[in-house]
Amino acid sequence: MAPHAEGLNGQTNGFSTTPGEHKDMFTVDSPNVTYTENEIKSKYSYYTTSVTDSGDGKYVAKPKETVYDFKVDRKVGKVGMMLVGWGGNNGTTVTAGIIANRRGLVWDTREGPRAANYYGSVVMASTMKLGTEAKTGKEINVPFHNVLPMVHPNDLVIGGWDISGMNLAQAMDRAAVLEPTLKDMVKKEMAEMKPLPSIYYPDFIAANQEDRADNILEGSKASMAHVEKLREDIQDFKATHGLDKVIVQWTANTERYADLVPGVNDTADNLMKAIESGHEEVSPSTVFAVACILENAPFINGSPQNTFVPGAIELAEKHGAFVGGDDFKSGQTKMKSALADFMINAGLKLTSIASYNHLGNNDGKNLSSQKQFRSKEISKSNVVDDMVETNSVLYKPGEHPDHTVVIKYMPAVGDNKRALDEYYAEIFMGGHQTISLFNVCEDSLLASPLIIDLVIIAEMMTRISWKAQSSDGAATKDYKGFHSVLSILSYMLKAPLTPPGTPVVNALAKQRAALTNIFRACVGLQPESDMTLEHKLF
Numbered sequence: 428m429a430p431h432a433e434g435l436n437g438q439t440n441g442f443s444t445t446p447g448e449h450k451d452m453f454t455v456d457s458p459n460v461t462y463t464e465n466e467i468k469s470k471y472s473y474y475t476t477s478v479t480d481s482g483d484g485k486y487v488a489k490p491k492e493t494v495y496d497f498k499v500d501r502k503v504g505k506v507g508m509m510l511v512g513w514g515g516n517n518g519t520t521v522t523a524g525i526i527a528n529r530r531g532l533v534w535d536t537r538e539g540p541r542a543a544n545y546y547g548s549v550v551m552a553s554t555m556k557l558g559t560e561a562k563t564g565k566e567i568n569v570p571f572h573n574v575l576p577m578v579h580p581n582d583l584v585i586g587g588w589d590i591s592g593m594n595l596a597q598a599m600d601r602a603a604v605l606e607p608t609l610k611d612m613v614k615k616e617m618a619e620m621k622p623l624p625s626i627y628y629p630d631f632i633a634a635n636q637e638d639r640a641d642n643i644l645e646g647s648k649a650s651m652a653h654v655e656k657l658r659e660d661i662q663d664f665k666a667t668h669g670l671d672k673v674i675v676q677w678t679a680n681t682e683r684y685a686d687l688v689p690g691v692n693d694t695a696d697n698l699m700k701a702i703e704s705g706h707e708e709v710s711p712s713t714v715f716a717v718a719c720i721l722e723n724a725p726f727i728n729g730s731p732q733n734t735f736v737p738g739a740i741e742l743a744e745k746h747g748a749f750v751g752g753d754d755f756k757s758g759q760t761k762m763k764s765a766l767a768d769f770m771i772n773a774g775l776k777l778t779s780i781a782s783y784n785h786l787g788n789n790d791g792k793n794l795s796s797q798k799q800f801r802s803k804e805i806s807k808s809n810v811v812d813d814m815v816e817t818n819s820v821l822y823k824p825g826e827h828p829d830h831t832v833v834i835k836y837m838p839a840v841g842d843n844k845r846a847l848d849e850y851y852a853e854i855f856m857g858g859h860q861t862i863s864l865f866n867v868c869e870d871s872l873l874a875s876p877l878i879i880d881l882v883i884i885a886e887m888m889t890r891i892s893w894k895a896q897s898s899d900g901a902a903t904k905d906y907k908g909f910h911s912v913l914s915i916l917s918y919m920l921k922a923p924l925t926p927p928g929t930p931v932v933n934a935l936a937k938q939r940a941a942l943t944n945i946f947r948a949c950v951g952l953q954p955e956s957d958m959t960l961e962h963k964l965f
């Protein structure tokens with residue numbers, strides 16, 4: 428009998444939540460937190476510091492408290508994940524990975540047996556500090572997945588669309604990501620999975636993708652037919668599988684940017700008219716976003732194009748539907764958002780970042796076309812802006828490091844993307860520091876856990892509501908959901924989408940802290956400050 432997955436993964440703490448139902452690993456003993464069968468309610472004091480400029484070049488900092496009521500629906504329900512681009516490298520890999528985990532598979536490799544796991548998922552493979560043990564002061568950490576009642580990825584019902592009609596087993600072979608021994612164990616199940624026909628507007632992706640496009644949705648672009656058909660697909664998927672909700676993600680090819688045209692995509696009404704008229708600046712990803720918004724299915728864009736034109740954001744806000752994006756942050760950029768943050772916060776003046784990468788998968792082939800590369804160049808280039816702007820000691824207003832991004836298509840390396848980076852910084856007394864990185868990112872094996880995290884967190888957000896008891900008494904009467912634009916998803920994304928007019932945070936540590944502390948607040952726990960005064964003041 429092959430060793431079971433858990434044993435091989437060294438999961439010794441027994442904390443891994445079994446799929447199917449959420450088991451509370453802890454309860455919070457506080458007058459501000461109440462548990463019922465269906466809900467967790469918490470009263471949470473949110474402490475910030477309000478800063479005003481006193482005019483003589485000095486600031487006045489005033490501590491501020493806002494009291495929020497959070498409510499969490501504890502019933503997870505049955506959840507579906509529908510992927511646009513399901514037959515791609517990411518789509519096939521994440522599907523095979525979930526099947527392998529669900530069945531606890533172990534497969535043979537040159538290095539010996541390997542077991543299914545969720546490594547690379549913040550939710551499934553990381554922990555958060557709960558607190559310190561009352562008697563010993565020992566730090567107690569719990570799996571991230573256990574802080575709130577979240578869906579287990581093993582329970583996700585998976586479906587989706589692709590302009591390529593290959594079934595998932597054939598597409599998995601085409602992707603050339605997974606070991607043959609593992610593919611053999613899942614291919615029967617995956618051969619039964621066939622992507623739904625999708626919308627294909629050739630002008631938005633590279634011409635070299637045309638040979639894949641044999642699974643195209645009929646109907647004219649100049650109508651609402653495509654929106655209505657996609658809505659029908661989502662409804663049918665929900666009904667067929669008895670789902671309570673569906674989360675949709677775009678993991679299809681990178682599109683060119685859509686021009687922002689007043690009267691076309693600047694407002695919700697104009698966007699709907701533009702779709703009706705088949706305007707050339709309406710992209711397939713925006714059509715998917717509109718269909719999902721109208722179906723109240725959270726829609727997340729894992730690619731860098733500007734799917735969420737202003738009209739799409741306005742439509743989401745009007746319908747109270749969730750959207751998120753852009754562009755999975757899987758390897759080179761994830762490293763950059765941590766390294767740049769560390770250097771600048773260490774007082775090292777980063778003056779140049781040269782990011783080169785080459786890859787040989789179909790994503791790379793699509794990105795070999797200039798318009799599609801430009802979308803990716805934008806999302807990969809803005810990731811240090813917020814860190815630079817926070818340090819006026821190192822950088823004058825408007826000053827920033829040189830930053831170049833190069834991507835080349837090299838078929839030989841397949842999905843094993845090479846990222847070569849050079850970080851150059853000014854240090855003490857005219858010195859310099861040069862950090863050179865060679866980072867082989869198996870792109871789809873790094874992106875798949877992000878797809879899982881994005882689905883789990885987006886679904887979780889559909890079960891969290893809040894109301895405010897503002898410090899100045901302007902309380903909100905009824906519970907409501909978070910803003911339509913889920914900036915809480917930023918940790919998984921290169922170019923985080925935020926509610927209009929709000930700041931973009933790219934620093935990886937800040938993004939993870941925001942995610943962690945918002946979920947802690949939902950069970951009435953204050954942010955983990957790492958001050959550990961209990962170990963300093965005695």
Ligand SMILES: NC(=O)c1ccc[n+]([C@@H]2O[C@H](COP(=O)([O-])OP(=O)(O)OC[C@H]3O[C@@H](n4cnc5c(N)ncnc54)[C@H](O)[C@@H]3O)[C@@H](O)[C@H]2O)c1
Binds near residue numbers: 511516517628639758
């Ligand atoms: N590490 C990563 O893999 C990573 C990281 C960040 C972003 N991304 C982005 O994720 C996306 C997918 O990456 P991949 O490696 O899986 O690419 P891929 O080319 O293997 O898969 C994309 C799939 O989308 C399909 N497709 C294209 N247009 C479509 C449409 N209109 N409707 C439905 N399907 C369509 C293609 O047929 C293909 O099967 C790309 O945009 C890529 O830039 C990937």
Ligand SMILES: O=P([O-])([O-])O[C@@H]1[C@@H](O)[C@H](O)[C@@H](O)[C@H](O)[C@@H]1O
Binds near residue numbers: 758760761784786807
């Ligand atoms: O997330 P990350 O590793 O910085 O960025 C990756 C790029 O390096 C790669 O060229 C591209 O094909 C992937 O889609 C992904 O965007």
